[in-house]
Amino acid sequence: NAGVTQTPKFQVLKTGQSMTLQCAQDMNHEYMSWYRQDPGMGLRLIHYSVGAGITDQGEVPNGYNVSRSTTEDFPLRLLSAAPSQTSVYFCASSYSILDTQYFGPGTRLTVL
């Protein structure tokens, strides 16, 4: 099993550009989520999904969109990047919110 994979590992954007951060898992997990981690802070939940076709907002959803068309994939879209979105983004998955969370390696995003 590859576990949770994220692409790209690094990305630099200019303000106003859009992009999609990819997340995939091969463990047949129903629950997937996106977090951002800023210096000196813990992880903050952006969006989550409890299964294909079902998504909901987390703590800091503004500026981000998600969709879940398959069990395996949970992409995160930045529609118009802003410097405040400079951060490290982690995707995680689990069988349910009550189960062990498995994290991807992260994507380091810089918005200039």
Added chain:
Amino acid sequence: GIQVEQSPPDLILQEGANSTLRCNFSDSVNNLQWFHQNPWGQLINLFYIPSGTKQNGRLSATTVATERYSLLYISSSQTTDSGVYFCAVHQGAQKLVFGQGTRLTINP
């Protein structure tokens, strides 16, 4: 919402020392997990421990749900134990709430 506080924020130890990290939470929880973020940024789940005690090698964790705290013990620390340790709790909604983390530095 639920508040999660970890202490100490920073801890510097010599190799071979023991350490105790604490996680306090403000309300009853359904799920508590401990994670280690290594210096390369990877997050690894250490324990799923909503209550009771678990051990895995040199690491062990205890959650006292009625007192709203959890402790992570690291014995005979090694330099590879360095990194940031997070606890995260689940209360009722479909989301985990993370603490701010404890940064552990183990010097050789």
